[in-house]
Amino acid sequence: MHELAVTEGILDMVLNEAKKRNVERVVAINLVVGEMTGIEEDCIRFYFDILSENTPAGGAKIAVKYEKPLFRCTGCDRVFERKNFTFSCPYCGYPGVLAQKGVELYIESIEVE
Amino acid sequence: MEIKVLKNIMEANDAIAEKNKEIKKSRGLLMLNIIGSPGAGKTSVILKTIEHLGGVCGVIEGDITSDLDSRKMAERDIPVVQINTGGACHLDANMVYRALDNLEMENGVLFIENVGNLVCPAEFEVGEDFKVVISSIAEGDDKPYKYPLVFSKARAVVLNKIDLLPHMDFNREFFFSGVRALNPEAPVFEVSARTGEGIEAWSRWLQDIFQDLQKARQ
Numbered sequence: 108m109h110e111l112a113v114t115e116g117i118l119d120m121v122l123n124e125a126k127k128r129n130v131e132r133v134v135a136i137n138l139v140v141g142e143m144t145g146i147e148e149d150c151i152r153f154y155f156d157i158l159s160e161n162t163p164a165g166g167a168k169i170a171v172k173y174e175k176p177l178f179r180c181t182g183c184d185r186v187f188e189r190k191n192f193t194f195s196c197p198y199c200g201y202p203g204v205l206a207q208k209g210v211e212l213y214i215e216s217i218e219v220e
Numbered sequence: 221m222e223i224k225v226l227k228n229i230m231e232a233n234d235a236i237a238e239k240n241k242e243i244k245k246s247r248g249l250l251m252l253n254i255i256g257s258p259g260a261g262k263t264s265v266i267l268k269t270i271e272h273l274g275g276v277c278g279v280i281e282g283d284i285t286s287d288l289d290s291r292k293m294a295e296r297d298i299p300v301v302q303i304n305t306g307g308a309c310h311l312d313a314n315m316v317y318r319a320l321d322n323l324e325m326e327n328g329v330l331f332i333e334n335v336g337n338l339v340c341p342a343e344f345e346v347g348e349d350f351k352v353v354i355s356s357i358a359e360g361d362d363k364p365y366k367y368p369l370v371f372s373k374a375r376a377v378v379l380n381k382i383d384l385l386p387h388m389d390f391n392r393e394f395f396f397s398g399v400r401a402l403n404p405e406a407p408v409f410e411v412s413a414r415t416g417e418g419i420e421a422w423s424r425w426l427q428d429i430f431q432d433l434q435k436a437r438q
Contacts, residue, residue, distance in 0.1 A: 109310055109340035116229050124225055138229075143369045145339055176368065178401065192365050194401030205372050205402050212343070214225040 110150035113212070114158060117151070121164050121217055128219070133164040135218035141174045141211040167217075176209025233344055236313035240347025243320050248327040248437055250430045253311075253346055255370055256354035257363075258336030261380040263289045264413035265354055266331045270298060272423035276328025280319045282311040282335045289333065299325050310340035313347055329430055338363065342370035349433075350375035357381040361391045364398030372402040376409065378422060383412040 117136065125133050140146050148171040159165045177186050178194055182201025194203045228234065244251045256262045270277040278299040281290040285304055293300035301319040303311060311334050323330075332348060334341040342351075353374040355363050358381050364371045371377065377399055385392075399408055407425065411418035 109308075109343060112308065112310075112312065113229055113343075116232055119232060120225070120227055120229065124223065124227075128223065130223075143372070144343060145369065192362065194365070194398060202397055202401055204400075204404050205368070210369065210372070212229045214227050214229060216222050216224050216226075218222050220221070 110146060111154050113146060114151050114154035117214065118155065118158050118162070118164060120214060121167075122162060124217060125163050125219065130219040131163060132220040133167045133217050134220055135168040135170060136164070137215045137217070138169065138171045139174060139211045139213050139215050140171050141176065141209040143176045143209040144212050146212065172215070174209050174211050177206040178203030179206045230343065230345070233313045236317050237345040237347040240313055240317055240320060243317075244330070244347060244349070247325065248434065249325065249330045250328075250426075250433050251330045251332060251348045252426075253332050253334060253341070253348035253351045254354060255334045255338065255341045255351055255374070256336065256356075257338050257359055260336070260354045260356045260359060261413050262333050262336065262354050263292060265378055265380055265411065265419075266333060267292065267296070268411075268413045268416060268419050269423050269426065270296075270329075270331075272419050273329060273427060276325065278323055278325040278328060278330045280311075280316060280323065280330065280332045282315070282333055284308070284335060299323060305335060308335070309337050310335055310344050311346055312344045316346040327434065329426065338367040338370050342367075342373055349429075352376050352378060354378045354380055355395075357384045357388050357390045361395040362398075364395065364402055368402050371399055371406075374403060374406055376407050376422075376425070377403075379408055379410045380413055382410045382417060383415050 152169050175188050178189055179186050180196035180201050180203050183199045187197055196203050254262050279293045280301050282303045287302050290300045290302040301323045303315050303319050351374045409422035
């Protein structure tokens with residue numbers, strides 16, 4: 108839902124980075140996004156194509172690497188991925204707690220010419 | 221050629237949020253980012269809480285287009301600044317920065333009522349001391365499971381409309397275990413802004429934090 112604001116941020120950062128390094132053309136942008144952020148890559152691409160037109164990043168490909176949220180079991184200490192509507196451990200049934208994974212939102216790298 | 225960037229996408233927003241934190245500190249404010257669905261009762265809980273807290277309280281109202289909520293505040297002589305986001309689904313640090321400029325208030329509790337939405341506001345720091353999620357019995361018990369990010373980032377959860385509990389199929393245990401999984405430290409305050417039930421315990425919790433903050437400042 109808030110991909111427009113997020114995409115504006117991405118474009119600003121990429122253009123700054125390109126300027127800093129005297130890059131003429133950015134051809135790809137690699138993002139890391141935690142699934143808990145709810146950021147949709149199709150939305151980002153849609154906004155990016157419009158916003159980046161006539162900039163050095165115009166037409167750049169956006170690749171998104173999604174990170175799954177992980178939970179740690181308070182019983183057996185194993186780390187697991189949640190199923191819908193539960194945060195309980197699939198191995199022993201004890202409640203899990205969020206292991207601070209799956210909330211990432213950063214630019215990993217850009218590919219330039 | 222690939223260039224490593226490794227930069228948080230929210231960097232620009234977060235830099236302004238830091239400025240807001242400085243302003244908040246210098247004015248002795250406890251700043252709360254209040255997040256909840258449309259109709260969860262954010263405005264009603266804030267009004268009831270201010271009644272209980274007494275002292276200096278102010279509100280920054282985030283709303284897409286209307287000023288209905290801020291008028292309710294102004295009618296009670298509560299200092300209020302309206303932010304109309306004009307379509308945006310969340311408040312960001314810059315909007316709050318401008319609002320702080322228009323709010324004359326010192327040494328008090330400032331409630332920032334975010335746009336009614338459990339998704340987007342979770343992502344944008346505005347310089348708050350902490351986030352509070354206001355959820356309600358009428359929304360159902362599955363909200364932590366469906367909107368985990370916001371629950372994982374809140375310092376406290378207020379469960380409003382507790383007076384409706386006898387009339388709804390709301391599984392308290394299911395709701396509470398969802399919150400605990402995402403955020404084991406966060407207290408859950410069960411309140412009814414309508415009847416006033418539970419408001420005292422929640423207000424006392426806030427008051428204690430505010431007093432600690434004031435003491436630390438002296």
